[in-house]
Amino acid sequence: MAFQVTDVVDRKSDLWRTLHALPKIELHRHLEGSIRLETLVEVAQEHEISLPSYDPEGLRPYVQMTAQDSPDVITFLSKFDVLRRFFCSPQVIKRVVRECVEDAAADQIRYMELRFTPNALAKAKGYDLMEVVGWVCDTVREAEKANSIRVNLIVSMNRHESLEIGEKTLEVALAHREHGVVALDLAGKEPGFPARPFGHLFREAKRAGMGITIHASEWEGPENVRDAIENLRTDRIGHGVRSVEHSEIIKLVREKQVAFEVCPTSNIQTGVVGYLGHHPVLDLHYLDVPITINTDDPAIHGISLTDEYALAVQGLGMSMHDIHRIIIRAAEVSFLPDDERGQLINGLKRELGTSQYRGIWH
Numbered sequence: 001m002a003f004q005v006t007d008v009v010d011r012k013s014d015l016w017r018t019l020h021a022l023p024k025i026e027l028h029r030h031l032e033g034s035i036r037l038e039t040l041v042e043v044a045q046e047h048e049i050s051l052p053s054y055d056p057e058g059l060r061p062y063v064q065m066t067a068q069d070s071p072d073v074i075t076f077l078s079k080f081d082v083l084r085r086f087f088c089s090p091q092v093i094k095r096v097v098r099e100c101v102e103d104a105a106a107d108q109i110r111y112m113e114l115r116f117t118p119n120a121l122a123k124a125k126g127y128d129l130m131e132v133v134g135w136v137c138d139t140v141r142e143a144e145k146a147n148s149i150r151v152n153l154i155v156s157m158n159r160h161e162s163l164e165i166g167e168k169t170l171e172v173a174l175a176h177r178e179h180g181v182v183a184l185d186l187a188g189k190e191p192g193f194p195a196r197p198f199g200h201l202f203r204e205a206k207r208a209g210m211g212i213t214i215h216a217s218e219w220e221g222p223e224n225v226r227d228a229i230e231n232l233r234t235d236r237i238g239h240g241v242r243s244v245e246h247s248e249i250i251k252l253v254r255e256k257q258v259a260f261e262v263c264p265t266s267n268i269q270t271g272v273v274g275y276l277g278h279h280p281v282l283d284l285h286y287l288d289v290p291i292t293i294n295t296d297d298p299a300i301h302g303i304s305l306t307d308e309y310a311l312a313v314q315g316l317g318m319s320m321h322d323i324h325r326i327i328i329r330a331a332e333v334s335f336l337p338d339d340e341r342g343q344l345i346n347g348l349k350r351e352l353g354t355s356q357y358r359g360i361w362h
């Protein structure tokens with residue numbers, strides 16, 4: 001039985017409404033895992049994509065982790081096999097980007113670093129990676145203007161794919177630095193696919209001034225965090241939750257002030273953490289590891305960022321004060337230029353400081 005956030009979180013509660021109203025920062029959200037169910041149905045009909053169902057509820061189990069699913073990585077990754085077929089025209093890709101930005105703005109996210117894997121968007125129709133990245137960048141800029149949100153982009157490559165794809169991905173990321181691409185990410189299957197062969201690509205990106213974030217210590221042990229810090233010179237870690245098993249690595253993370261992008265529901269649904277009460281986010285927080293809370297793949301996990309904050313409070317024992325700190329921390333470790341980052345932090349401090357709710361859950 002896969003965990004559902006609504007098992008713990010009541011979306012009609014005062015707490016949920018309070019958290020929804022807070023200004024938020026999202027640092028770890030994959031575009032490919034952020035497609036609305038209704039959009040999938042419409043795109044499938046329009047482009048005659050053959051599916052087991054054309055009804056949103058009938059399609060849901062194929063693209064979302066439901067209560068009937070087994071909580072493991074194979075089941076989770078199987079959802080992407082279906083989703084990947086939908087990137088069948090530039091219009092669809094642009095629509096998915098636009099709606100993803102709209103959904104984030106509606107959740108009161110003020111600043112988002114949205115990541116996407118150019119090769120995943122290009123593969124279905126053999127599009128040129130450079131063109132695909134251009135479509136995403138242009139659409140993000142348009143969607144920002146239409147919604148109250150600032151968005152930058154992180155380009156991802158997969159560790160289980162070839163170095164050649166990685167090299168091409170770095171090239172297109174560097175070419176779009178003036179168009180909103182601020183960082184490079186290493187994602188994909190962790191077991192059996194070490195990060196090290198990609199090290200020179202990440203060091204090159206770092207030399208060019210890009211931010212670095214590496215998925216590590218999610219499906220494998222804490223040593224991958226050390227590898228990401230020492231060999232890939234990462235600024236942030238995607239997940240990192242298994243670091244709690246290794247005190248030397250916790251020490252290293254604290255010394256280097258490497259922030260973790262923690263995604264609680266994702267970790268439980270993919271079997272990284274056995275059950276909610278075992279999630280180490282609170283331990284990491286009180287060990288002074290700089291953590292942030294994020295969604296990962298909101299459409300697949302059936303969540304919003306508000307849900308994840310509510311889960312942190314109701315299910316994982318965080319206080320409202322902790323949530324405020326985490327929001328400010330997310331702004332502090334964002335890949336914004338210094339002046340913009342400073343403005344964002346000051347704006348958040350002003351808003352959170354005057355929040356009428358501050359103090360209730362202290």
Ligand SMILES: [Zn+2]
Nearest residue numbers: 030215238296
């Ligand atoms: Zn991720």
